[in-house]
Amino acid sequence: MVRINDLDPGASPLDYYGWELRRLREAAELSQSQLGECIFCTGSLVGQIETAKKVPTRDFSERVDAALGTDGAFTRLLGLVLRSQLPHWFQAYAEMEAQASYISTYQCQLVHGLLQTEAYARALLTVDHERRADELVAARLERQRILVRENPPVLWVVLAEGVLHQEVGGRAVMGDQLRHLLDFRTHPWVQLQVIPFSVGQHTGMMGSFTLLRFDDDPDLFYSESYDMGHMTANSQVIKERSVGYARLQANALSPEDSAVLITRVMEERYGHQADPDERTVA
Secondary structure: OOOHHHOOOOOOHHHHHHHHHHHHHHHOOOOHHHHHHHOOOOHHHHHHHHOOOOOOOHHHHHHHHHHHOOOOHHHHHHHHHHHOOOOHHHHHHHHHHHHOOEEEEEEOOOOOHHHOOHHHHHHHHHHHHHHHHHHHHHHHHHHHHHHOOOOOOEEEEEEEHHHHHOOOOOHHHHHHHHHHHHHHHHOOOEEEEEEOHHHOOOOOOOOOEEEEEOOOOOOEEEEEOOOOEEEEOOHHHHHHHHHHHHHHHHHOOOHHHHHHHHHHHHHHHHOOOOOHHHHOOO
16 A cells, blocks of 8 residues: 555656645644545545545545635646546647647547547547546546636537447437537537538548647647657648648538537437427528
């Protein structure tokens, strides 16, 4: 078992979180069990987080901040902790994604991570990372918080129609995921288009990619393979992929017609009924 004295608070955000939790709990003269009672969890869970054996959740962090009077310190630290749980090669992209003012992405296989439901994300991540699924799902949901912050980025997503038909997690999970996509119709900064099968060949068939635009920094192009990500600010790459993305948008259904297609697939393939207002989209 890891002893708290063995933790190096500089080793990782998770170690620092555990070290600080132990330090402030002891300063408040509370045992692990006593703190657990205050925040409605077990003392064992407190101990696991203090020794970096378990990743804290946002709910846990908010309760700790309230119990120890830390003015949101653990809640603010949580973002770094969860980001550190992402694959090492993905972390640099996640940091840039969080700073972008405009995100344009084409996805040919999966719903983009910023639009995934928890159940959809869990089904995907459990395939190769069953033991770490909880941490990875929490990290993915944490990424999505950029869409609800005070100044969110513009997010423009183009999906291949096959994404709607690729069943992930079962019929119920996919039905909920497609309904979740429809919910973004009311989000002022999210636009979603679908490229239907009928388009045939198009410029996105080489694979998924993302373009990030910033207020004061050069644009970035990002793509990934199974175990690595590629990010570049090369101006020629940015130019070519920006034109390619514009062509994808032109080939795709309008956001309104895309919603009609998503609704039809949701009902016919996954047995989910649309709400009345969802049926009126035209």
